[in-house]
Amino acid sequence: MIEAQQLTKRYGEKTAVDGLDFTVKPGTVTGFLGPNGAGKSTTMRMIVGLDAPTRGSVTVNGRRYARHQAPLQEVGALLEAKSIHPGRSAYNHLRALALTHGIPPRRVDEVIEVAGLGSVAKMRAGAFSLGMGQRLGIAAALLGDPQTVMLDEPVNGLDPEGVLWIRNLLTALAAEGRTVFVSSHLMSEVSLVADHLIIVGRGRLLADTTVQDLVREAGGDTVQVATDDPAHLRDVLAGPGVEITCRIGSEELQVTGLSAREIGLKAAEHGIPLFELTTKAVSLEEAFMELTRDAVEYHGSTTGDETSGSAA
Numbered sequence: 001m002i003e004a005q006q007l008t009k010r011y012g013e014k015t016a017v018d019g020l021d022f023t024v025k026p027g028t029v030t031g032f033l034g035p036n037g038a039g040k041s042t043t044m045r046m047i048v049g050l051d052a053p054t055r056g057s058v059t060v061n062g063r064r065y066a067r068h069q070a071p072l073q074e075v076g077a078l079l080e081a082k083s084i085h086p087g088r089s090a091y092n093h094l095r096a097l098a099l100t101h102g103i104p105p106r107r108v109d110e111v112i113e114v115a116g117l118g119s120v121a122k123m124r125a126g127a128f129s130l131g132m133g134q135r136l137g138i139a140a141a142l143l144g145d146p147q148t149v150m151l152d153e154p155v156n157g158l159d160p161e162g163v164l165w166i167r168n169l170l171t172a173l174a175a176e177g178r179t180v181f182v183s184s185h186l187m188s189e190v191s192l193v194a195d196h197l198i199i200v201g202r203g204r205l206l207a208d209t210t211v212q213d214l215v216r217e218a219g220g221d222t223v224q225v226a227t228d229d230p231a232h233l234r235d236v237l238a239g240p241g242v243e244i245t246c247r248i249g250s251e252e253l254q255v256t257g258l259s260a261r262e263i264g265l266k267a268a269e270h271g272i273p274l275f276e277l278t279t280k281a282v283s284l285e286e287a288f289m290e291l292t293r294d295a296v297e298y299h300g301s302t303t304g305d306e307t308s309g310s311a312a
């Protein structure tokens with residue numbers, strides 16, 4: 001369990017993390033999402049004591065990381081900055097880590113196996129590809145068989161097989177009852193493994209929610225209907241919990257609160273011809289972009305793609 005209370009980090013004038021309150025629970029994968037510069041890495045560094053909070057606190061299983069007697073057995077972390085001696089083999093790197101943390105050497109073989117590094121374990125880590133380096137970082141994070149696993153952007157540099165491997169690994173770790181906290185700036189990636197989401201922007205908490213709730217709050221499913229008599233259809237469909245929007249002069253209505261089937265039946269009942277009846281699910285990516293729109297630090301100006309432009 002990770003608990004942050006009013007967690008704040010300032011670098012001079014810059015507030016990287018701004019009064020975050022959240023809890024990461026065991027037995028589930030929690031995604032930590034936010035656009036670039038949102039404060040995810042800074043938060044994770046504070047969790048493992050690599051940065052000190054300016055204000056507030058963060059604990060792992062009720063204690064600050066540094067207060068744990070065997071921190072590597074408590075929290076296994078993959079953070080962006082790696083400190084692997086390039087001349088050392090993966091095997092020797094893990095063995096040195098194990099030795100200095102009182103972890104039995106046979107555990108090194110186990111994590112090499114889990115990380116799929118068996119065939120390259122004796123190779124110089126300096127010759128590793130980005131993906132192999134990520135796997136080695138994850139092997140190191142798992143070395144102490146920790147109850148809490150925290151990975152910062154773990155899929156960076158991994159090929160599709162590696163991405164799938166990470167997903168299965170995270171799901172399995174959570175199924176064993178561990179606390180799994182994984183950051184990403186990609187909703188599409190996180191939504192495939194995470195049940196719970198903590199979303200930040202400019203250091204602030206934007207949402208502490210589940211994947212389903214995020215979609216529901218973003219408007220759920222909308223049905224697009226086209227007819228030559230939109231005013232009549234609007235009257236027919238109106239009712240409690242139903243929201244209808246329509247642009248002046250347009251034949252299209254956007255309806256939430258009714259299914260396509262209900263709309264089709266009501267239209268038929270009143271003899272209103274329909275030209276289109278399409279359910280449009282709000283994608284998680286749209287919901288995420290809507291939520292973080294004001295928190296994105298760097299907007300492209302000439303993308304030619306109006307995903308964050310004003311809706312008519």
Ligand SMILES: Nc1ncnc2c1ncn2[C@@H]1O[C@H](COP(=O)(O)OP(=O)(O)OP(=O)(O)O)[C@@H](O)[C@H]1O
Pocket residue numbers: 011014015016034035036037038039040041042043185
């Ligand atoms: N050591 C530092 N000194 C000054 N500013 C910093 C430092 N570390 C981070 N920042 C700033 O704090 C903010 C949050 O950075 P952080 O790396 O935590 O964000 P992030 O969400 O992990 O972003 P990304 O997805 O790009 O890794 C950024 O604006 C960053 O420039």
